[in-house]
Amino acid sequence: MVYVIKNTCFLQILKRKQFFKRFLWRTYSSDSPIQPIDVKRIRNFSIVAHVDHGKSTLADRLLEITGVIKPGNENAQVLDQLQVERERGITVKAVTASLNYSYNNEPYLLNLIDTPGHVDFSNEVVRSVTACQGVVLLVDANEGIQAQTVAVHSLAKRNDLVILPTLNKVDLPRADPEKVKNQLKSVFKIEPSDVLQVSAKKGWGVEELLKAIITRIPPPNVDTTDHFRAHIIDTWHDKYRGVLCLAYIHSGTLKMGQTVKWKSDVKQHTVKYLALLRPSEESITEAMAGQVVMVGLGTKGGGSVGDTLLSPEATDGKDTTVPAVRHMVYAGIFPADQSQHTQLSDSIKKLSLNDSAVSVAVDSSPALGQGWRVGFLGLLHLDVFTQRLLQEYKAEAILTAPSVPYKVKVKGAKIIKHYKGEDVIVTNPMQLPDVSNIVEYYEPFVIGTIISPVEYIGAVNTLCIDRRGNPLPSNAVDDQMTMLQYILPLSEVVMDFHDTLKSITSGFASFDYQDYGFHPSSLVKMDILLNGVIVDELTSIVHISRLEYNARTLTARLKEMIPRQMVQVAIQAVVGGKVLARETIKAYRKDVTAKLYGGDITRRKKLLKQQAEGKKKMRSVANIKIPRNTFIDVLKR
Numbered sequence: 115m116v117y118v119i120k121n122t123c124f125l126q127i128l129k130r131k132q133f134f135k136r137f138l139w140r141t142y143s144s145d146s147p148i149q150p151i152d153v154k155r156i157r158n159f160s161i162v163a164h165v166d167h168g169k170s171t172l173a174d175r176l177l178e179i180t181g182v183i184k185p186g187n188e189n190a191q192v193l194d195q196l197q198v199e200r201e202r203g204i205t206v207k208a209v210t211a212s213l214n215y216s217y218n219n220e221p222y223l224l225n226l227i228d229t230p231g232h233v234d235f236s237n238e239v240v241r242s243v244t245a246c247q248g249v250v251l252l253v254d255a256n257e258g259i260q261a262q263t264v265a266v267h268s269l270a271k272r273n274d275l276v277i278l279p280t281l282n283k284v285d286l287p288r289a290d291p292e293k294v295k296n297q298l299k300s301v302f303k304i305e306p307s308d309v310l311q312v313s314a315k316k317g318w319g320v321e322e323l324l325k326a327i328i329t330r331i332p333p334p335n336v337d338t339t340d341h342f343r344a345h346i347i348d349t350w351h352d353k354y355r356g357v358l359c360l361a362y363i364h365s366g367t368l369k370m371g372q373t374v375k376w377k378s379d380v381k382q383h384t385v386k387y388l389a390l391l392r393p394s395e396e397s398i399t400e401a402m403a404g405q406v407v408m409v410g411l412g413t414k415g416g417g418s419v420g421d422t423l424l425s426p427e428a429t430d431g432k433d434t435t436v437p438a439v440r441h442m443v444y445a446g447i448f449p450a451d452q453s454q455h456t457q458l459s460d461s462i463k464k465l466s467l468n469d470s471a472v473s474v475a476v477d478s479s480p481a482l483g484q485g486w487r488v489g490f491l492g493l494l495h496l497d498v499f500t501q502r503l504l505q506e507y508k509a510e511a512i513l514t515a516p517s518v519p520y521k522v523k524v525k526g527a528k529i530i531k532h533y534k535g536e537d538v539i540v541t542n543p544m545q546l547p548d549v550s551n552i553v554e555y556y557e558p559f560v561i562g563t564i565i566s567p568v569e570y571i572g573a574v575n576t577l578c579i580d581r582r583g584n585p586l587p588s589n590a591v592d593d594q595m596t597m598l599q600y601i602l603p604l605s606e607v608v609m610d611f612h613d614t615l616k617s618i619t620s621g622f623a624s625f626d627y628q629d630y631g632f633h634p635s636s637l638v639k640m641d642i643l644l645n646g647v648i649v650d651e652l653t654s655i656v657h658i659s660r661l662e663y664n665a666r667t668l669t670a671r672l673k674e675m676i677p678r679q680m681v682q683v684a685i686q687a688v689v690g691g692k693v694l695a696r697e698t699i700k701a702y703r704k705d706v707t708a709k710l711y712g713g714d715i716t717r718r719k720k721l722l723k724q725q726a727e728g729k730k731k732m733r734s735v736a737n738i739k740i741p742r743n744t745f746i747d748v749l750k751r
């Protein structure tokens with residue numbers, strides 16, 4: 115049995131205040147009005163859709179109908195709580211809400227997981243669905259099937275989830291439900307009679323959807339009598355309570371004060387916080403298999419996404435199903451000033467607990483000092499991460515140009531031993547093994563799905579081929595839209611592919627990609643030399659077909675960015691000892707105070723001080739002073 119608190123109004127008033135959350139836990143855990151519920155009456159589901167098809171708005175309506183929020187605000191977006199989510203109008207974090215709903219006079223507990231729509235946050239979707247038995251596949255009745263609808267549909271299929279196809283925005287005058295139903299039939303073989311219709315904004319059809327969630331999605335198939343075992347689908351950091359985890363309980367029960375352990379560790383911990391998220395916390399004393407709950411083990415308890423929480427008696431049976439994350443882009447993060455290193459380190463640590471999709475490794479550069487090499491799921495993810503660092507942790511950071519990871523196969527027993535294997539993943543071109551030891555280079559590829567109006571197919575094909583794409587068979591969505599698929603190098607996709615696609619199709623095409631792994635590729639290491647000396651930070655890994663272009667543009671940009679010096683500067687782009695491009699910066703004698711000789715002494719001192727400050731921000735290579743920004747900006751497209 116699970117105990118559910120009935121009264122939610124009081125909690126609503128106090129939600130999101132850390133102090134009150136702690137207070138509430140103490141009061142409610144002892145004498146709250148609680149009501150038992152059977153596992154058969156639990157439904158775990160997620161809303162999945164293409165970006166902007168209305169997931170968060172539908173979630174708001176579900177919260178209203180189940181009494182969590184007051185009706186009347188069409189645009190509340192209650193689950194989008196982060197400042198960055200509200201500013202950008204996108205969901206970044208998956209959020210859970212446990213809802214009470216009565217159907218045929220029986221109480222049900224519906225665990226809704228609101229997921230992000232943007233491709234960069236698809237790992238949040240992938241993680242969320244591991245706790246679900248069904249999904250509401252939401253499709254805009256005006257826009258129809260988009261690239262990400264295809265991606266989330268195949269994710270739901272792969273996870274054997276029940277799919278509730280649902281058309282949203284049927285209130286719009288241009289909505290064409292019949293046309294979109296036909297699209298669903300031709301692309302996914304979904305029968306039109308199975309498709310639900312709602313207007314999340316107006317609340318139309320939402321009661322019917324709730325009924326369908328109860329009648330069509332099965333309850334979780336779990337063993338309540340076995341030892342306790344749960345997998346962690348999300349974590350976040352609380353100033354006072356340490357790491358808090360969102361856990362899906364696979365078997366047994368979990369009680370306040372119970373002893374538990376992590377699968378990855380022998381140390382035992384006590385359950386200090388146990389709550390349902392509605393989405394504000396409501397403390398409970400006990401939870402059981404099939405539920406999605408918040409668990410906290412105190413400041414020293416720890417917890418990370420993908421880990422398993424067990425009762426000490428549980429043997430290491432079935433494994434968790436949280437899939438590993440693959441990082442698509444890496445960038446260096448450095449403090450704006452080395453004195454802020456500790457503060458930035460602390461902020462990155464805390465934010466990466468909340469955003470477990472990032473990978474963080476220590477990095478250093480002669481020009482930028484001590485910092486970190488951070489792996490992201492894409493450029494939007496990178497942007498959001500740095501924005502959150504600034505907004506939520508007040509930590510300002512410098513970011514280097516992002517690059518994709520590469521793989522190389524190395525030879526020689528000593529080298530293989532050094533790299534602990536033949537295959538080496540290179541997340542920073544600076545750390546590429548010596549080219550004489552490299553047998554083969556591999557590049558990451560993706561399968562890109564594009565849904566475009568038929569009149570733009572020619573332009574889209576040209577773009578994909580220009581980006582070194584290989585076409586896969588295409589599919590008609592209907593007589594106006596086509597689905598194209600291409601195998602594309604990730605390096606050609608992450609930077610500006612989406613923007614270019616949008617501009618050549620007047621914003622009508624949509625794009626999504628899935629990982630296609632590493633494949634052999636004709637790559638080379640290109641060095642940049644200043645007066646014959648290699649500048650490590652400017653090394654890049656380039657495809658042969660892009661070599662000449664990159665060599666020319668990089669040297670030309672450097673010529674613009676490096677100020678004239680006392681000596682002549684030769685900038686060379688070199689591959690395997692061969693110079694591909696060269697630029698020269700003429701010598702220039704600079705004396706900032708020359709014009710002031712005989713002038714005011716304080717003015718002279720001020721100028722000399724400014725000059726000295728400027729010099730501190732320079733990195734010196736072969737006696738050439740390079741401004742720090744050069745390393746950050748020159749590799750950006």
Ligand SMILES: Nc1nc2c(ncn2[C@@H]2O[C@H](COP(=O)(O)OP(=O)(O)OP(=O)(O)O)[C@@H](O)[C@H]2O)c(=O)[nH]1
Nearest residue numbers: 165166167168169170171204205231283313314315
């Ligand atoms: N007319 C109309 N507009 C809707 C409806 N549902 C959502 N919208 C609007 O569509 C826009 C996107 O809605 P969201 O709920 O933010 O979409 P989302 O899928 O959560 O977006 P992401 O979280 O970024 O993926 C908002 O401007 C909503 O007001 C609807 O039923 N009718």
